[in-house]
Amino acid sequence: MKKQLFGSLSAVLLISMVLALYFGAAGFGLSELLGGLTNSPGFEFSHSVIWDVRLPRILAAGTCGVSLAIAGAVLQSTFANPIVDSSLVGISSSAALGGALGLLFSANRNQMLFSILGSVAVAIICVLFLARSKFTGLRFTLFGFALGAIASALLALVTAGSRGANSRSLTTWIFGSLSLITWQAVAILFLALLLGSVFLRNQTHSLDIVSMGLDSARHLGQDTDSKRKIWLLSCLVLIAPSVALCGVIGFVGLAAPHVARMLGAVRHKQLLPVAGLLGAIFVICADTLSRTIAGAFEIPLSITLGLLGAPVLLLVLRGMPND
Amino acid sequence: MINPSGSVQLDNANVVLSNRLILDNISFRADPGSIHCLIGPNGAGKSTLLRVLGADIAGGKLSLSGVDAASASIPELARIRSFLRSNEKPNFPYLIFDVLSWSVSSQDLTDTDSRVQQALAAVGMHGMENHKITELSSGQLTKINIAATILQSSDIIFADEPEANLDPVARKQIWELLRDTKKTLVITTHDLEIVKEFATHITALVDGRIVFSKAIADVTEQEMLEIYQG
Numbered sequence A: 001m002k003k004q005l006f007g008s009l010s011a012v013l014l015i016s017m018v019l020a021l022y023f024g025a026a027g028f029g030l031s032e033l034l035g036g037l038t039n040s041p042g043f044e045f046s047h048s049v050i051w052d053v054r055l056p057r058i059l060a061a062g063t064c065g066v067s068l069a070i071a072g073a074v075l076q077s078t079f080a081n082p083i084v085d086s087s088l089v090g091i092s093s094s095a096a097l098g099g100a101l102g103l104l105f106s107a108n109r110n111q112m113l114f115s116i117l118g119s120v121a122v123a124i125i126c127v128l129f130l131a132r133s134k135f136t137g138l139r140f141t142l143f144g145f146a147l148g149a150i151a152s153a154l155l156a157l158v159t160a161g162s163r164g165a166n167s168r169s170l171t172t173w174i175f176g177s178l179s180l181i182t183w184q185a186v187a188i189l190f191l192a193l194l195l196g197s198v199f200l201r202n203q204t205h206s207l208d209i210v211s212m213g214l215d216s217a218r219h220l221g222q223d224t225d226s227k228r229k230i231w232l233l234s235c236l237v238l239i240a241p242s243v244a245l246c247g248v249i250g251f252v253g254l255a256a257p258h259v260a261r262m263l264g265a266v267r268h269k270q271l272l273p274v275a276g277l278l279g280a281i282f283v284i285c286a287d288t289l290s291r292t293i294a295g296a297f298e299i300p301l302s303i304t305l306g307l308l309g310a311p312v313l314l315l316v317l318r319g320m321p322n323d
Numbered sequence B: 001m002i003n004p005s006g007s008v009q010l011d012n013a014n015v016v017l018s019n020r021l022i023l024d025n026i027s028f029r030a031d032p033g034s035i036h037c038l039i040g041p042n043g044a045g046k047s048t049l050l051r052v053l054g055a056d057i058a059g060g061k062l063s064l065s066g067v068d069a070a071s072a073s074i075p076e077l078a079r080i081r082s083f084l085r086s087n088e089k090p091n092f093p094y095l096i097f098d099v100l101s102w103s104v105s106s107q108d109l110t111d112t113d114s115r116v117q118q119a120l121a122a123v124g125m126h127g128m129e130n131h132k133i134t135e136l137s138s139g140q141l142t143k144i145n146i147a148a149t150i151l152q153s154s155d156i157i158f159a160d161e162p163e164a165n166l167d168p169v170a171r172k173q174i175w176e177l178l179r180d181t182k183k184t185l186v187i188t189t190h191d192l193e194i195v196k197e198f199a200t201h202i203t204a205l206v207d208g209r210i211v212f213s214k215a216i217a218d219v220t221e222q223e224m225l226e227i228y229q230g
Helices: A002-022 A030-038 A044-078 A091-106 A111-132 A137-161 A164-174 A183-200 A204-210 A214-219 A224-246 A252-262 A268-292 A301-319 B046-053 B074-080 B096-101 B106-122 B138-151 B168-180 B192-198 B221-229
Strands: B008-017 B020-030 B035-039 B061-064 B081-083 B156-160 B184-188 B201-206 B209-215
Touching: A002 A030, A002 A044, A002 A268, A030 A044, A044 A183, A044 A204, A044 A224, A044 A252, A044 A268, A091 A111, A091 A137, A091 A164, A091 A224, A111 A137, A111 A183, A111 A224, A137 A164, A137 A214, A183 A224, A204 A214, A204 A224, A204 A268, A214 A224, A214 B081, A252 A268, A252 A301, A268 A301, B008 B046, B020 B046, B020 B209, B035 B046, B035 B192, B046 B156, B046 B184, B074 B081, B081 B138, B096 B106, B096 B138, B106 B138, B138 B168, B168 B184, B168 B192, B192 B221, B201 B221
Parallel strands: B035 B184, B035 B201, B081 B156, B156 B184
Antiparallel strands: B008 B020, B008 B061, B201 B209
16 A cells, blocks of 8 residues: 555656646646757757756755655654654744845855745754753653744844845745755755655654654653754755745645655654655645746745645545544 | 562661652561552652562662662663553553564563563463554553563563442452562552452651551551541
């Protein structure tokens, strides 16, 4: 059953990638799409659009989706709380704060590098606070909420304090945008996903146990203090580059794990890959809608994801039993 | 020499939480196989004492099954003692089999299937392994949690009001299941009828101090009631 689910979702992902390649501001027919993909003579324009714009963007969307969904599932288990995602516990917001500061200080020099360094640096502070916390249960979640609220408030302050073009580009980036993605950015996002996955290798069993509660995991012999650090570090690696390069893409980390569980992938060995595939599908579909639905105007990714993801989550809720 | 497996010994525990003295110079002893009930009014320090005895929080010199708890590793402690999980509704829809299999020691995974079946049969829930843990009633969840402690293979079980939120029949069933584990039990409770029926020893606490700690045969009903009357 799990192999069938994985196969079906992989097929849906592939179809969504093909559709995302096909649809865009520059309308292509099927022949232009194929000609552009294979760089046939006479298809130089479609080749350039597909290889320089759409393909890196689709791959970045997919990689971000996988990373954010996996991080969301890991955070929900680390906090033993199903309503947690990276925005709520401050990792995304602190990465966004750092990214915003990086962009402002870059003064148009290598913005990507400054944004990544800023995101990682500030998100590390948040993760250190979380990792060193001795709180468990609801107090740990509320501690994360407080850190998130501080980071969000500081981010709003930085955005409000910026002027002119800086303010506009910050606002566009904060709400999530893949419009400036390059192949270099795709490579960084992919490396971050790879590194995060390496950290999480062999952690699925412990994540299963801790999702029932930190105290109960410790009573079963899990060294939750040191493992909590590994899990939070993995989330930092998965989330910070994604926020730095694509802005805050909300909802995926919350919704994808829930949909995965509804489809039967509950244990982390299945949950992480299935949620990852769902995350990729969500972000690719949302990004395709963002750049096509309103003509030349590109709708910020967070808005599309919220409008697309909330109904999905409501459907999931309908299928869940009441307490 | 007496085999210390299942023994609990705590000396001179003082616990201060949020600048308040919760436990005041507590010493405690439970022999292997005894059923030791901790009673006392709300706020007396019963749950804190239970966590100190289970090496969940530090306080005093603690020995579990003859092992110095302060120098034991987390996996070692898990082999010596288990805590009965509270019957709060779990957040994620794992199968009962999955949840129970986590309690099987990693050195002993070869026969997980049949051990889980046996533990389920022991608590009267045979054939429920493929049900979701989120779909159980409080009573069923407590039974599953008892099955988990049976699988953990430790000699000592700590439980904090295991009968809470259960109807009178289920309360008695849960205590019978716990007694049938034949392990050392240290349990906090407010149910004095249950205490009289199942306990071998009682420790009464008021304001973080032990008022008495003795065998059930030596405790009068009046003594128990006075603990709650102040």
